[in-house]
Amino acid sequence: MIQGKDAKPYKDDRGFTDREINWLWNFNQLYMQYMQVYNSDFSTKRKIIFEIFDNPTTGYNHYQTAITNKNSFLINENDLKWAKDPQNEQLLIFTINMLLKFNNLTLSNLFYTNNYEYFVDLVDRLILTKEMKNSQIIEIKNTWSNLKTSKSHTNWIDIKEIDQINWAWDYLKKSYKLASIPNLPINEKQRYNHIVSSIDLMGFISSPDAKELFLIKMKKTWSQKKFRDSGKIKxxxxxxxxxxxxxxxxxxxxxxxxxxxxxxxxxxxxxxxxxxxxxxxxxxxx
The missing domain is CATH 1.10.1220 (Arc Repressor Mutant)
Incomplete structure (x- = not known):
């Protein structure tokens, strides 16, 4: 449990954090054997895992294998800290969607209170070595750098204009262009970031040219709506x-x-x- 901004995650008396316990649980597919255990019940997961480690016959081998696998597959959380920064929210949404596409996964969220928690768990659940995970994330960051939409193409979307933000959200949703996220935005800033990230994602899913044409049509549709709403139509x-x-x-x-x-x-x-x-x-x- 992190108690402050710079505090380190809590470790139990055997040196395992909640994240490491959760990773061991999922990596060894213990959820198949103990289906009654809730995903957030770290106490029960820890108890079951330690009972396996304490088995007088096989416990030591299980423990050594767990440590070896953890060092090979569990990515260092310091490599993921960038995703916690609110300034990187657009990149985080883009990265989540790209990881899902790269690994042929579907989005599901039953347990996570924010997108960062989901992102870390998504990375942890990938059956890839930590080097391969880091490689995918670096590739996605580079892709985003090349595909992210110029502010000059989206500056007509005003983050302070709630009606426009809601309209843009609905427009993307009806066009099936809205990026997948585990948690819906709770304010205009988050909704705006989701909108822009969805536009960025179009450059990969279709093409930069198709994204540009979509943006032109979207902007024109908004202008027409504003004109209609102004009552100036004859x-x-x-x-x-x-x-x-x-x-x-x-x-x-x-x-x-x-x-x-x-x-x-x-x-x-x-x-x-x-x-x-x-x-x-x-x-x-x-």
């Missing part, structure tokens, strides 16, 4: 004009070099202002 109205009035409108349209709706706008606004304001431009009292 709705068609049928005006029962006489033929003579219609011809007069056509001539005015040609004279002003404007479409008929714009001519009508001009005429109505002009007459309205003349009727509702005095010579000083103040509103008349009716």
């Amino acid at each position: 709705k068609p109205h049928h005006l029962p004009l006489t033929k003579e009035r219609h011809e007069q409108l056509k001539k005015l349209s040609e004279l002003f070099n404007k479409p008929i709706p714009d001519v009508l706008d001009f005429i109505i606004e002009k007459i309205y202002n003349e009727c509702t304001t005095d010579t000083d431009g103040k509103s008349k009292n009716f």
